[in-house]
Amino acid sequence: MSRRARPLPLWLAHALRAQRGPVPWSAVVRGALSAGPLLLAAVLAGRATLGVVAAIAAMLAGINDRPGSRRSSVHRIGVPALAGAAGVLGGTYAGDHLGAVPLTLVLTLLGLVAGGLCAIGPVASAAGTQVLVATAVGAGMPLPESAGQRALAFLAGAAWLLVLRLALPTPGSLAGDFRFDGERAAVAGVYDAIAGLLDAVGTDHALARRAALTAALDQAQDALTGPRLRRYASSSAERRLHAQYAAALPLAEAATALAWAGEAVPARAGEGPRRLAAAVRGSTHTGPLPAPSRSAPALRALDDALLHAAEAFDRGKENRNLHARRRTLRDRVRAGLGAGGREYGLRVALCFGAAAGIAQALHHARWYGQHTHWYWLPATAVFLVKPDLGPLVSRVLCRAAGTVLGALVFAGFAAVLPRPEGLVALVAVSGALIPVATRHFAAQTAVVTVLVLALVMVGGEPQASVGRIGETLLACAIVLVAGHLPMPGQRGGGVRSRLTAAADAATAYLTHVLGEAGTQADGDPDAPRAVRWTLRREAYRTLAEARGAVALTAAELPALARHAQGADHVVTTLEQLVDATTACAVHLDDTGRLAPQHTARLTELLDTLAGERHHTGLRVPEAAAVPALAG
Numbered sequence: 001m002s003r004r005a006r007p008l009p010l011w012l013a014h015a016l017r018a019q020r021g022p023v024p025w026s027a028v029v030r031g032a033l034s035a036g037p038l039l040l041a042a043v044l045a046g047r048a049t050l051g052v053v054a055a056i057a058a059m060l061a062g063i064n065d066r067p068g069s070r071r072s073s074v075h076r077i078g079v080p081a082l083a084g085a086a087g088v089l090g091g092t093y094a095g096d097h098l099g100a101v102p103l104t105l106v107l108t109l110l111g112l113v114a115g116g117l118c119a120i121g122p123v124a125s126a127a128g129t130q131v132l133v134a135t136a137v138g139a140g141m142p143l144p145e146s147a148g149q150r151a152l153a154f155l156a157g158a159a160w161l162l163v164l165r166l167a168l169p170t171p172g173s174l175a176g177d178f179r180f181d182g183e184r185a186a187v188a189g190v191y192d193a194i195a196g197l198l199d200a201v202g203t204d205h206a207l208a209r210r211a212a213l214t215a216a217l218d219q220a221q222d223a224l225t226g227p228r229l230r231r232y233a234s235s236s237a238e239r240r241l242h243a244q245y246a247a248a249l250p251l252a253e254a255a256t257a258l259a260w261a262g263e264a265v266p267a268r269a270g271e272g273p274r275r276l277a278a279a280v281r282g283s284t285h286t287g288p289l290p291a292p293s294r295s296a297p298a299l300r301a302l303d304d305a306l307l308h309a310a311e312a313f314d315r316g317k318e319n320r321n322l323h324a325r326r327r328t329l330r331d332r333v334r335a336g337l338g339a340g341g342r343e344y345g346l347r348v349a350l351c352f353g354a355a356a357g358i359a360q361a362l363h364h365a366r367w368y369g370q371h372t373h374w375y376w377l378p379a380t381a382v383f384l385v386k387p388d389l390g391p392l393v394s395r396v397l398c399r400a401a402g403t404v405l406g407a408l409v410f411a412g413f414a415a416v417l418p419r420p421e422g423l424v425a426l427v428a429v430s431g432a433l434i435p436v437a438t439r440h441f442a443a444q445t446a447v448v449t450v451l452v453l454a455l456v457m458v459g460g461e462p463q464a465s466v467g468r469i470g471e472t473l474l475a476c477a478i479v480l481v482a483g484h485l486p487m488p489g490q491r492g493g494g495v496r497s498r499l500t501a502a503a504d505a506a507t508a509y510l511t512h513v514l515g516e517a518g519t520q521a522d523g524d525p526d527a528p529r530a531v532r533w534t535l536r537r538e539a540y541r542t543l544a545e546a547r548g549a550v551a552l553t554a555a556e557l558p559a560l561a562r563h564a565q566g567a568d569h570v571v572t573t574l575e576q577l578v579d580a581t582t583a584c585a586v587h588l589d590d591t592g593r594l595a596p597q598h599t600a601r602l603t604e605l606l607d608t609l610a611g612e613r614h615h616t617g618l619r620v621p622e623a624a625a626v627p628a629l630a631g
Contacts, residue, residue: 010555015394019439027065027435030164034058035451036428038157039458043420049143050153052459055427056137057084057157059451062434063444064126065165069182069223073165076123081158083127084134085151091138092147100360103139107378108353110135115348118386119341119494120332125388132352132382140359140375143459183241184280186220190248191277193217195270197255198302202264210259210579211547213252214540220245221537237283240313244280247312249533250305257298257586260579266293272306279313286313297590298583340497348385350482355381355475373461376468380475385483389441391555392483396476402445403472407465409446410453414465423454430454484559495553495564498546499571503609505542506574506581509535510602513585514594532585539578546571570612577605 008016035055042051061077068076094106114128138150145153169181193216197209224245251273258265268290279286289306293299335341359377380403384395413426430451437443453465512535550571553564584598 010561011391011393011557014391014555015397015442017440018443021439024067024435026168027062027067028432030065030161030168031062031434032428032432033164034062034161035157035431035455036424038160039427039455040424043424043458048420049459050145050149052455053088053137053143053145053150053153054157054160055455056452057081057154058161059431059434059448060084060130060133061158061161062431063438063448065161065435067182068219069186070166070179072182072223072225074162076126077158077162077165079123080126080130081155081162084130084158085155087131087134088138088154089147089151091135091140092150094135095139096147100357100364104353104357104360107135107139107356108349111352111382112345112349115345115385116336116341118348118388119338119344119497120335121327122388124332124336125386128348129382129386132348133379136356136375136378136382140363140378141373141456141459180237180241183220183223183238184283186216186223187241187245187248188277188280189216190220190245190252191273191280194248194251194255195273195277197259198265198270198273201255201258201269202262206259206262210256211544213255214544217248217252217537218541218544220248221541241280243312243315244276244309247305247309248276249537250529251302251309253533253536253582254298254302254305254586256579257301257583260583261296261298263296265299269293269299269302276306276309276313286310297587300590301586335497338497340494343494347482348382350485351381351385351479352378354478354482358474358478359471373456377471377475380472381479384475384479388552391552392479392560393557394555395441396480398440398442399445400473400476402442403449404469405442406446406449407453407469410450411465413450414453414457420458423458426454427451427458484557495546495549495567498542498549499567499574502539502542502546502571502574505535505539506578509539509578510581513581513588529589536578536582536585539581543571543575543578546574566612570609573605573608573612577602577609580605 007013035058038058039048039051039055042048042054061081064077064080065073066076094103098106111132114132117128118125134154138147143150190213193209193213197206197213200206200209224242255273258269272289275286275289278284286309289310293303336345355378359374362377363374380399383389384392384399386395389395390398410426413422417423417426430447433447434444434451437447449468453468509532512532546567550564550567554561554568580598580601584594584602587595587598
């Protein structure tokens with residue numbers, strides 16, 4: 001009998017894992033038309049160094065150019081670009097007027113602030129990273145232009161990529177108004193996810209399908225709630241999409257309740273949401289929907305939601321309430337100053353400051369020879385310490401492997417390509433590959449390394465592949481050491497803050513739903529439902545964020561992974577609590593009171609969470625409070 005192969009440790013398995021999916025051809029086209037043409041125009045105008053800055057900005061904007069709506073891309077690309085321009089401006093002034101020691105202290109303090117910002121959310125994380133990278137580039141890349149000219153060139157490069165994102169249609173999505181193809185795809189994805197969950201009811205795949213539904217709802221919500229010049233949707237196409245998204249919420253609620261019950265549903269149950277998804281994609285009418293099946297409260301809720309959705313699709317009346325969480329400035333400040341923000345800020349400050357100080361020492365000791373560019377070391381440390389790119393050891397392995405591969409590939413191209421036209425073409429090809437390479441950090445690193453080495457050579461620096469490899473390996477060593485050093489306070493702050501947010505959201509949702517039991521007969525029944533759907537969205541979104549943070553920490557080396565022990569069980573229990581609360585909400589809508597199985601399940605889950613409270617500090621209601629909250 002052969003021995004069964006032992007599974008790879010999580011930290012190594014994560015480094016070898018790559019995302020899958022179709023090639024994003026529209027993003028590939030934008031990448032090809034961004035950095036390369038900008039650099040070519042600058043070279044032809046005799047301002048190659050300004051073209052290098054603009055191309056770097058376009059490259060960074062391309063990394064932030066993720067799938068989604070055009071409106072959300074303004075926020076996702078524009079905010080980090082503004083932060084990067086400020087970093088170039090401040091970094092240039094600091095590099096010109098400060099000595100090595102004061103400059104290192106300033107960069108360390110900036111790392112502390114930017115690291116705390118990264119705990120607020122994905123856009124803030126991208127902005128914090130970009131301001132640090134741009135500051136290092138501004139301080140360490142000697143260019144003849146002034147600080148203002150560099151900052152304007154940086155803004156122009158990012159703005160050019162954003163213009164391409166807004167102006168170019170997505171291939172194959174010209175049905176209706178192509179400006180809203182991202183929103184249309186996201187809303188259709190919600191209905192497809194609902195159908196997938198209904199198909200999986202009563203099977204082992206139901207939990208994964210419910211998680212996929214949460215992700216689809218998050219994506220659609222983000223796509224529809226991007227920044228706008230006017231307060232409300234100004235076109236009939238956008239109003240229709242808002243109504244179609246709002247109509248999906250009761251369907252998602254009913255599907256979740258059916259999945260919680262675990263009883264098989266008619267095979268035709270998923271056909272209705274699929275037809276609605278096709279109607280969204282094609283901007284067409286829904287056509288006939290499957291016959292109703294009303295044998296249980298959740299099935300009655302599903303059929304009522306289907307009829308409501310069909311009416312919303314036909315009328316297209318705008319629903320201004322997208323049930324998105326409202327995060328105030330106070331909420332963002334609290335997130336940045338919380339346990340996760342403090343821990344990450346200290347770690348970023350340590351890594352960025354140490355890398356900048358060592359780079360300054362090597363620069364003044366002439367370790368670089370005739371090369372005066374010292375920004376690569378601190379800029380590399382910033383990307384390595386960024387936690388949303390994967391576990392620490394996985395980032396280090398992928399960065400080292402990607403840099404070595406990219407430097408060797410560039411060295412081969414640099415030996416044979418004509419200059420500068422060959423290097424400009426290499427920049428264009430690399431820009432086109434970035435959207436595909438983002439599926440794996442090592443591949444992204446290799447492509448970015450080729451692109452940056454080509455840019456700095458166009459800017460006048462000699463071929464420096466060997467130096468880049470040495471600096472990257474040094475940055476890897478710095479981040480590995482700093483990432484495992486003990487920090488003030490309790491470790492695992494990022495996981496604890498996510499768990500606390502998820503528990504608070506689950507508690508608010510549970511309290512509201514049980515409170516509806518005594519108030520449904522009074523006033524407009526749709527008013528508490530609107531609040532309920534907002535709370536439900538917040539609960540599932542924060543749970544998904546907590547699940548991601550726990551999975552990320554669990555894939556670290558044992559010294560860091562132990563700080564997340566037991567957290568996955570807490571997240572699972574909270575997910576079950578929110579699922580049960582959703583089932584309670586649907587049952588309350590149908591009967592006006594809780595069933596014994598609902599009360600028993602809620603009590604069991606709250607007792608389980610109470611047992612975890614002594615070492616997690618989570619705030620959840622006592623199990624004895626369930627009957628009181630229910631009236």
